[in-house]
Amino acid sequence: MFLPGFRELVKEGWVKVIEELKVSGGLPVSELSRRLGTSYMGMKDQCDKLVKMGYVERWRLPRQEVGRPEIMYRMAPKADAIFPQAGVGLSLELLDAARTLFGDTAPERLLLQYFSQLRERWRPKLTKTRSLVERATMLSGLREKEGCFGRCRYDPAKGFRIEEYHHPLHAIFAAYPGAIHLELRMMEELLGTRVVRREVPGGRGGPARVDYEVATLGKTEVTQI
Incomplete structure (x- = not known):
């Protein structure tokens, strides 16, 4: 089909x-x-x-x-x-099954492992960049290959940010909101700086999106996942 x-x-x-x-x-x-x-x-x-x-x-x-x-x-x-692949529905069922079989913390442990593996896969590519902005731009491109859809923005007043209009894990984030923090920690660790996540509701100003504001002035120590 x-x-x-x-x-x-x-x-x-x-x-x-x-x-x-x-x-x-x-x-x-x-x-x-x-x-x-x-x-x-x-x-x-x-x-x-x-x-x-x-x-x-x-x-x-x-x-x-x-x-x-x-x-x-x-x-x-x-x-x-x-052609259709097994997607969000299957992922949610597996996470729910893991919670039933192994306890309430099992889904978060699985998601932690997922983001850890993603981080290690992306890290070698990002270490070759010459600046934080270049690194964040490449990270946005890598995320698009995983199914995200967004744009990089920079202006003097707001700095650098990644605006995302689609995320393939949206339904998983709704069911397991702790995964949002896990993903954010992964991004901070890869970029070596603070990242602020803001949900922007849709309206007359445009469609709903999630902004990832990247701190470009100085670095912040980030805990390893």
């Missing part, structure tokens, strides 16, 4: 191509065009555009008989994200 809502944002032809490649495992343009009822050149153009975007990849299949290898198209690993 194609990710709900996503098919409405992309060309229907691209959806059909990816779904057909998902089912078949890989096809040449000639067979794709036959199955989907389009012209050969029109199908080739769609496949090549999907290749450029990284959702489809091209490879050559050697012929068993004499002749040139046949050019085939198949889904690229990037396209896996288009």
Whole structure:
């Protein structure tokens, strides 16, 4: 099943191509065009555009008989994200099960381990930066790869901050608010400075978001997770 809502944002032809490649495992343009009822050149153009975007990849299949290898198209690993994965619902059920089996502190211990592993995975990348602002900007980019959506802002009056408009752990934070503090400690430890988290409600001024204000003047000692 194609990710709900996503098919409405992309060309229907691209959806059909990816779904057909998902089912078949890989096809040449000639067979794709036959199955989907389009012209050969029109199908080739769609496949090549999907290749450029990284959702489809091209490879050559050697012929068993004499002749040139046949050019085939198949889904690229990037396209896996288009299809639903086990997500927040499963995570909440597992945390609830851990609390039932191992006590009230079990979910927080699991979340602590998650943020600790995330910190250790990101630390080598961030140590290569030359300034705090560069480090915070890279951290924002790493968070986006985990599913967050935000923008970095800087102005003389308010300083540097990361404005986030989506967080994949939002439902988990609602059920286990202590995880918010664990994530904040991870960010402070990675940046080596104080970070203030502020929830900004939506309204006429814009959509709801969470601001992470990064202290850029001096450093603060941060306790290791």
